[in-house]
Amino acid sequence: SQQGEEDPQALSIQEGENATMNCSYKTSINNLQWYRQNSGRGLVHLILIRSNEREKHSGRLRVTLDTSKKSSSLLITASRAADTASYFCATDEAPQIHSGGYQKVTFGIGTKLQVIP
Amino acid sequence: EAGVTQSPTHLIKTRGQQATLRCSPISGHTSVYWYQQALGLGLQFLLWYDEGEERNRGNFPPRFSGRQFPNYSSELNVNALELEDSALYLCASSPFITTGGRDEQFFGPGTRLTVL
Numbered sequence: 001s002q003q004g005e006e007d008p009q010a011l012s013i014q015e016g017e018n019a020t021m022n023c024s025y026k027t028s029i030n031n032l033q034w035y036r037q038n039s040g041r042g043l044v045h046l047i048l049i050r051s052n053e054r055e056k057h058s059g060r061l062r063v064t065l066d067t068s069k070k071s072s073s074l075l076i077t078a079s080r081a082a083d084t085a086s087y088f089c090a091t092d093e094a095p096q097i098h099s100g101g102y103q104k105v106t107f108g109i110g111t112k113l114q115v116i117p
Numbered sequence: 118e119a120g121v122t123q124s125p126t127h128l129i130k131t132r133g134q135q136a137t138l139r140c141s142p143i144s145g146h147t148s149v150y151w152y153q154q155a156l157g158l159g160l161q162f163l164l165w166y167d168e169g170e171e172r173n174r175g176n177f178p179p180r181f182s183g184r185q186f187p188n189y190s191s192e193l194n195v196n197a198l199e200l201e202d203s204a205l206y207l208c209a210s211s212p213f214i215t216t217g218g219r220d221e222q223f224f225g226p227g228t229r230l231t232v233l
Contacts, residue, residue, distance in 0.1 A: 043222075106162065
């Protein structure tokens with residue numbers, strides 16, 4: 001599997017329900033970010049969680065990070081039809097920074113969320 | 118403050134031609150990233166420029182190239198276009214952070230390239 005792999009690939013829920021998306025990765029990271037993309041447009045940054053953080057909230061969003069399991073989850077509570085979009089996690093890998101080499105950010109293939117009114 | 122801008126919005130080319138895509142980062146951002154998003158796939162990292170230099174490139178053939186200008190805007194060139202190059206090309210910018218990893222990337226709306 002690839003770095004930053006989201007699960008499920010697609011999710012369909014009723015408005016008002018909660019949506020949970022998961023992301024797994026392979027290497028040590030500095031931070032993990034979640035982005036949202038509306039129908040083939042640019043990505044919008046949602047939330048960033050650093051490797052020394054375990055949970056972060058932003059409005060109806062809750063992100064958790066388990067570095068021991070190399071996984072993260074994004075929870076959207078009380079979903080709305082306007083939340084319909086693709087959601088991507090992006091991992092910022094750690095080791096290369098200290099070598100002065102490149103810093104690698106890797107995006108997963110995303111979870112397509114459909115919220116039915 | 119203006120966000121990341123990309124031009125053109127759509128580009129239609131035929132196989133074998135060359136395509137040039139342009140990106141203007143947010144003012145003050147020195148890093149520019151290019152990604153390819155083919156239909157139904159995630160973002161594939163193409164190139165990263167900072168301070169006019171190519172810092173890293175993804176697993177793409179040499180016919181994908183680019184440059185960053187002194188004003189930090191960037192150009193992506195794709196030579197000898199192939200049908201599978203049809204995709205949404207996204208540009209993002211961020212401030213360059215030397216330690217602790219980068220913060221968020223700010224994305225432009227993308228250029229949709231269609232190769233016929």
